[in-house]
Amino acid sequence: xxxxxDLRHAYDGRDVLRVDAxxxxxxxxxxxxxxxxxxxxxxxxxxxxxxxxxxxxVVVAGQDLGVLKPADLDRFRGRHIGIxxxxxxxxxxxxxxxxxxLAQYLAGVTQDRSRVREVLVSLDLADxxxxxxxxxxxxxxxxVAVARAVVNRPQLLLADEPTSNLDDERCMQALELxxxxxxxxxxxxxxxxxxxxxxxxxxxxxxxRPLT
Amino acid sequence: xxxxxxxxxxLKARRLNTALNVLLLALxxxxxxxxxxxxxxxxxxxxxxxxxxxxxxxxxxxPMQIILSSIYQLDVPTGNVSWKQAQELARHRMVKKVIxxxxxxxxxxxxxxxxxxxxxxxxxxxxxxxxxxQTPLEAVLxxxxxxxxxxxxxxxxxxxxxxxxxxxxxxxEMYPYRVVGLFAPTGTVVDRIVLTxxxxxxxxxxxxxxxxxVARIAELMPDEEKEYxxxxxxxxxxxxxxMLPRYIxxxxxxxxxxxxxxxARLFTIIGVGVDVLRxxxxxxxxxxxxxxxxxxxxxLSERRYDLAVMRALGASPAKLMxxxxxxxxxxxxxxxxxxxxxxxxxxxALGFALVQARQVGVSGMTWVNxxxxxVALALGVGVIAALLPAWRAxxxxxxxxxxxx
Numbered sequence: 001x002x003x004x005x006d007l008r009h010a011y012d013g014r015d016v017l018r019v020d021a022x023x024x025x026x027x028x029x030x031x032x033x034x035x036x037x038x039x040x041x042x043x044x045x046x047x048x049x050x051x052x053x054x055x056x057x058v059v060v061a062g063q064d065l066g067v068l069k070p071a072d073l074d075r076f077r078g079r080h081i082g083i084x085x086x087x088x089x090x091x092x093x094x095x096x097x098x099x100x101x102l103a104q105y106l107a108g109v110t111q112d113r114s115r116v117r118e119v120l121v122s123l124d125l126a127d128x129x130x131x132x133x134x135x136x137x138x139x140x141x142x143x144v145a146v147a148r149a150v151v152n153r154p155q156l157l158l159a160d161e162p163t164s165n166l167d168d169e170r171c172m173q174a175l176e177l178x179x180x181x182x183x184x185x186x187x188x189x190x191x192x193x194x195x196x197x198x199x200x201x202x203x204x205x206x207x208x209r210p211l212t
Numbered sequence: 213x214x215x216x217x218x219x220x221x222x223l224k225a226r227r228l229n230t231a232l233n234v235l236l237l238a239l240x241x242x243x244x245x246x247x248x249x250x251x252x253x254x255x256x257x258x259x260x261x262x263x264x265x266x267x268x269x270x271x272x273x274x275p276m277q278i279i280l281s282s283i284y285q286l287d288v289p290t291g292n293v294s295w296k297q298a299q300e301l302a303r304h305r306m307v308k309k310v311i312x313x314x315x316x317x318x319x320x321x322x323x324x325x326x327x328x329x330x331x332x333x334x335x336x337x338x339x340x341x342x343x344x345x346q347t348p349l350e351a352v353l354x355x356x357x358x359x360x361x362x363x364x365x366x367x368x369x370x371x372x373x374x375x376x377x378x379x380x381x382x383x384x385e386m387y388p389y390r391v392v393g394l395f396a397p398t399g400t401v402v403d404r405i406v407l408t409x410x411x412x413x414x415x416x417x418x419x420x421x422x423x424x425x426v427a428r429i430a431e432l433m434p435d436e437e438k439e440y441x442x443x444x445x446x447x448x449x450x451x452x453x454x455m456l457p458r459y460i461x462x463x464x465x466x467x468x469x470x471x472x473x474x475x476a477r478l479f480t481i482i483g484v485g486v487d488v489l490r491x492x493x494x495x496x497x498x499x500x501x502x503x504x505x506x507x508x509x510x511x512l513s514e515r516r517y518d519l520a521v522m523r524a525l526g527a528s529p530a531k532l533m534x535x536x537x538x539x540x541x542x543x544x545x546x547x548x549x550x551x552x553x554x555x556x557x558x559x560x561a562l563g564f565a566l567v568q569a570r571q572v573g574v575s576g577m578t579w580v581n582x583x584x585x586x587v588a589l590a591l592g593v594g595v596i597a598a599l600l601p602a603w604r605a606x607x608x609x610x611x612x613x614x615x616x617x
Contacts, residue, residue, distance in 0.1 A: 041615055050524050051611035071528055078526015085614060089521045093225035094218070101213035107526040111213055148525075 001026050002047070002188050004155060007056035009042055011185070015211050017042040022206055026061070026155065029179060029189040031199065034208030040192040041160060043208065046192060048158050049077040061155035061188075078107030082149030082187070084159040084178070088141050096120070096144050097129040103148045119147045122184070125178065139170060146181055151161040153185040163195045169199055217530070219538045221589055222511065223257035230543065233504050237547025237590055238554055240496030244586050247489055250562065252582075253574045255479065258284065261401045262471035264334060266453065268294065269460055270371065270442040275469035276477065282442035283471055284572070285323050288375055289315055291321055293466050295438035301445075301460070305450035311444040314413035317371030317384065321570040322357045324389070324406045326370050326413035334444075336553025337402045341365055342393030347427050348411040352393035354403040356567060367391045371416055384416045387426070404570060411439060501593035502545050508536055509602035519605055520613035529606035537595065543592020548587045555583075 007019040017039035024030050034040050045051035046058060049065050059067045061080045068076055073080060090099050100116045120126050123143040133141055142162070159178055163171040175191075175198050182189035191202070200204070223230045262283050275289025280287035302310040311334060314326035325331075329344055334353075342365045345350055353363060363369060368390050373382040386473040389412070395402055415429040418437065425432050447453060457468040483549025512519070519532055567573045 042611075043609040045615070048524065051612070059403045074523070074526050077524065083524060085521075087517075089517045091218075091221075091518050091521065093221040097222070098213060098217065102218070103525050105213040105521055106531070164364075169279070 001062055003057075003059040005057040007043075007046065007053055007058065009039070009046065009051070009053040009055075014177070017046070017208075018211060019043065019056070019208075024190070026188055027183075027186050028204060029182065030191070030204045030206055031202050031203050032190060032192040032206050033138055033194065033199070033209055035194065036156040036208045038208040040194075040208055043159050044083075044158055044190070044192045048081055048083045049073055051187075070150065075108055077104075079109060079152055080155045082152065082154035082157045082185070083163055084142075084145050084149045084157075086161040087163065088145040090141060090144055092133050095130050095132055096125065096136075096147075098115070098153045099133070100148055103151050108150055114135045116151060119151050122181070123147050124199065139173075141178065142169060142174060146177055150187070151184055153188050155164050155185075156180045157185070158190045159189070159191045161195070162191060162195055163193060163198055168197065171195065172201075175201055186194065215538050216542075218424075218535060218541055222515070222529050223542060224498060226507070226511075229405075230508050232541050233500060233507055234547045234550060236500035236503055237544060237593070238551035238577050239592050240493045240500055241548050241551025241586055242554035243450045243493035244490060245494065245552050245583055246558045246562070247486055247493070248580050248582050248586070249559040249576065249578065250554065251482075251486055252580050253578070254572060256360075257299040257370055257399070257572055258475055258478075262401065262475055264446065265444045265471050266447040267445040267457060267460075268442055268469045270469065272465065272467045276474050278442060279471055279473050279474040279478075281315070282444065283401065283404055283410070284362050286571070289441045290467065292439040292441055293443065295435055295440065297464055297466060298440050298443055301443065301464075301466075304456070304459075306420060306456050307445055308448040309446040312410055312440045313444065314410045314439070315375065315441040316413055316417060317373055319357070319369050319371055319374050319389075319406055320361055322354070322360070322404060322406055323375055324351070324408060324413070326408055326410040328410065331444075332402075332407065333555060335398055335400045337398045337400075338396045339447060340394045340396040342391070344393055345407070345409050345412075346392075346407050348429055349387060349426055350392045351389040351408045351412075352395060353391060354407070355397045355408055356404045356573070358394050360567075361392050365391055365394065368571050373565050387416045394602065400420075404572075410440070423496045432617050495588065496498060497593055499530050500547060501597045502605060504540055505597040505601065507543075508540060508598055511536075511539075512601055512604055516608065518614050519608040520610045523608055523610040524614065529608070532608060533602040533606035536596045536608060537598045538595040540598025540602070542594075544591045544597075548590035552583060552587065552592065589610060 003152040004019045008015065009017040032040055032043060047060060050173050063076060065073065091102060091117045094102060097116060101111050106112045120129055123146060125140065125143055125147060128136065128140060136144065162174050162178060166174060178189060263490040265283060268278050268282050270282060270289060271291030277287050277290050281289040298312060301307060301533045309325060309330065311330045315323060317324045332344060368388040370388055371384045373384065389408065397403060415426045415432060420434060460466055460468040522532060523530055529546040559574055563576060
């Protein structure tokens, strides 16, 4: 379960995010919509537990993030939250296999090559295990980023603008991919987007309004 | 997957920069290793060569020159001393033993040293083959001489006039030496000289006597014509150290030189050069440290997204700190190991060149404990260079960095 209450975040003394209440069932798929400047990225960072909000209550996968000590928060983030960033940010000096093993290593879980292979196979990347990120097409790199986000079977899968810059066909493929992967780990899926094309595909919307 | 895999992958991704840093550090470490190995070996050898010799007496001149020429066989002698004065000195009550030396010729750059069997006993030289000389023009070779010339027992050779071994020297072709013995390695000056009787040197340089008389040369030659190049002296008692040198310098045509004092003075002079080189090597090592620092510091901005992503994947700030520290230590370890290896290789090459030049050799195949300090210094430099970048890495602002990218 994912729940927000009275969430506020201020940056340089100015409010950049305000959410009174939002609740998502475990395993549900949601879109976070809103024009740029409405705090979509900030909300995603708060949900990803990489940003502590100025105020309010955040519960992810049944855990109140506010009560976790920094070290516990790092561990929680590694084990239970997967994030696919818009710019992907794969580690360029590591192979695809090692990028995924890195996610297991940094989360502090057992490094399991068969799990890594299983994820790569499910994303049609089986032959790319030993490739370096710069050798991949954008589509392949995006699938590696998804693989890295789901390799630890997170309870919350976050994606930041995963379909921008994609043509219609690839847009639908990327969305399909995220939904399939989220379903296979029974994770809650939250996609921050302003892409109108995918509105119809995911019925649950959470709209952010720009703060003035 | 662990910190080492990640660290290695980054060093591999920046091969040229890594190679530069490792090389810089290795050159500094190699220079210091070379200095440590050569000075420690030279000091040890020079002390071993001078051990048990309390005083050296030669013709008037520089005491340093007397020590270098007669103990280490490196410099030319100051001149000769008369047989008569030597006999008087040998009878002095403060003198326990006198070993005479007569120099003047060489064979292929190796000095031919005329002396008596006391010299062999003093250096504890053992024969590998054959016997010691019994009559003039019989010679026993040091191990390096035998190796370089290929001479064997019963082989013959001529002495060339002078001590240098240069081409076109006057050869004493009337007087062939015959090899009667070969010394086992001693690790002393004996290894690189040809030993023979004092009378051999007299015979070769006294052309007016018939070659058939060589065996009786010491009897035939008038005492006034007999000369030594230098005398190695052992005191009868410690008191002699205070009295004998002054007595010799004031009451004879001879000059005394203390091996202990002159050797110490020599190391002081060499020490200045060694200090300059060591300073240069330290500058190299600290330049390497600065270069490692700059490389890691630049890596921070190049890798700011990588660092933020690692945090997002669950890495603690301490883990990022260790990653950067590990990279610094890895660079330093590679540099230190390469440097120590290179230092030994350079020393071995130097030793080879020195042996070719008939000088005191050094070996790269030994180890001195001070090398551990050099390795520790290099590692310390690596850690210090990585400290600030490591600290900065641990403070990576995840959300701020990712929001920008």
